Amino acid sequence: QVQLVESGGGLVQAGGSLRLSCAASGLTFSTYAMGWFRQAPGKEREFVSAVNWRGTSTYFVDSVKGRFTISRDNAKNTVYLQMNSLRPEDTAVYYCAATAGRGITVSDPYYRNPSSYIYWGQGTQVTVSS
Secondary structure (H helix, E strand, O other): OOEEEEEOOEEEEOOOOEEEEEEEEOOOHHHOEEEEEEEOOOOOOEEEEEEOOOOOOEEEOHHHOOOEEEEEEOOOOEEEEEEOOOOHHHOEEEEEEEEOOOOOOOOOHHHHOHHHOOEEOOOEEEEEEO
């Protein structure tokens, strides 16, 4: 049984930082590209970032470029999202997801489409106060 478990969310003031983790089990983690998505109340799920299976290709939505970084540790079956300079508009439930993918780079629109992802975590709440 595949499980993706997010952690690290919480309440932080604007300008602060959080590091989200997503621990995977039940799959050959190193063969999957991983993505982070977020969903704010009343809004659709939004792509945030993706990383390829090797950790050598990353991609970010424009609104988080320069503030967020994504990384993975295949030995620990874990993907991370480091979020700095947080803004109130970053408030959302953050989800990690896994896809078999189809290439070495994650700049392809395929990775920005939630439907491309096979497995999803339950989400972790991030709240940024102003």
